[in-house]
Amino acid sequence: MSQATAEHRAIAAYLTDAFGGEIRVMGQGYHDGLSVNVLVSSGAPEGTYLSCSTIGLSDRELVLDEEPMGFGIELCGALYGDETPFVEMLADIAHEVQAGEWTIGLNTILPDVIQPYFPGTQMQHLLLVHPFYWDEDFGMFEQDGRKTVWLQIIPISDSEFRLAEEEGVEVLEEKLESSGADVFDLLRAPVV
Numbered sequence: 001m002s003q004a005t006a007e008h009r010a011i012a013a014y015l016t017d018a019f020g021g022e023i024r025v026m027g028q029g030y031h032d033g034l035s036v037n038v039l040v041s042s043g044a045p046e047g048t049y050l051s052c053s054t055i056g057l058s059d060r061e062l063v064l065d066e067e068p069m070g071f072g073i074e075l076c077g078a079l080y081g082d083e084t085p086f087v088e089m090l091a092d093i094a095h096e097v098q099a100g101e102w103t104i105g106l107n108t109i110l111p112d113v114i115q116p117y118f119p120g121t122q123m124q125h126l127l128l129v130h131p132f133y134w135d136e137d138f139g140m141f142e143q144d145g146r147k148t149v150w151l152q153i154i155p156i157s158d159s160e161f162r163l164a165e166e167e168g169v170e171v172l173e174e175k176l177e178s179s180g181a182d183v184f185d186l187l188r189a190p191v192v
Contacts, residue, residue: 008037010143011055011074015039018138019051028091034098036091040083049078049184050086051134054094058148062105071147073104078133079155080185085117090153093126104128106151107169114155114186121186123155127169133184154183157190 004012016023019041029035041051058072075094079086093113096102102110110126128151131139141148156164156172164172176183179191 004037005056007059007143007146008055011058011141011148012039014141015041015053015055018134019053021051025055026087026091028088028095030095032099034095036094036098038087038091038094040087042083049080050083051078052076052086052090053150054090057094057097060098071149074148074150075104075128075153076131076150077153078184080182081118089113089117093153104151106130108151109156109161109164109169110153111161118186121155122157122190123186123188124158125156125161127154127156127164127172128152129154129173155186157192159190159192163192 012025016039019039021041021043023039023041025037025039027035027037036057037055039053039055043049053076054074058074060072062069062071062073075090077086077090093102093110097104104110106128108128110128112124113126114121114123131150131152133152139150160172160176163175175191181191182188
């Protein structure tokens with residue numbers, strides 16, 4: 001587990017207030033010396049879903065097309081699923097971003113990331129969107145001039161990925177919403 005800085009503790013406090021429920025922070029170290037912390041909330045804000053968020057990914061300022069964006073990003077998600085693979089998946093994604101293997105941003109689709117953690121589901125990819133599951137004010141935190149924003153992971157199927165590639169992410173989002181898909185359920189049927 002990486003050393004908790006004052007910024008990390010402030011992010012954890014922000015998440016604790018936003019998520020509620022029973023809170024724990026889990027750490028995962030990697031062979032390259034990097035580590036990722038993930039805050040887990042059980043049963044909040046409702047039902048049996050798990051809410052999770054990385055802590056510390058935002059230490060690196062987001063850079064898109066070689067242009068610094070002025071803020072860092074954390075990843076969050078809510079799933080109806082087992083805690084350990086969910087935490088491992090989120091930590092491994094954050095590690096790939098830390099290591100420079102992946103670039104993330106709004107409406108990014110991370111391909112083929114779900115199956116190693118949740119075999120047997122039709123959901124295979126993750127779409128990164130503005131957070132919408134928690135309080136409507138959730139998703140941006142500023143302290144001492146440092147901004148952190150969150151992107152929420154949404155599991156999508158292969159056919160949904162193809163729809164997003166062919167017609168755009170907005171079309172997929174509209175289809176998911178109009179169908180009433182429970183995007184937190186890894187066992188849901190694809191909407192296309």
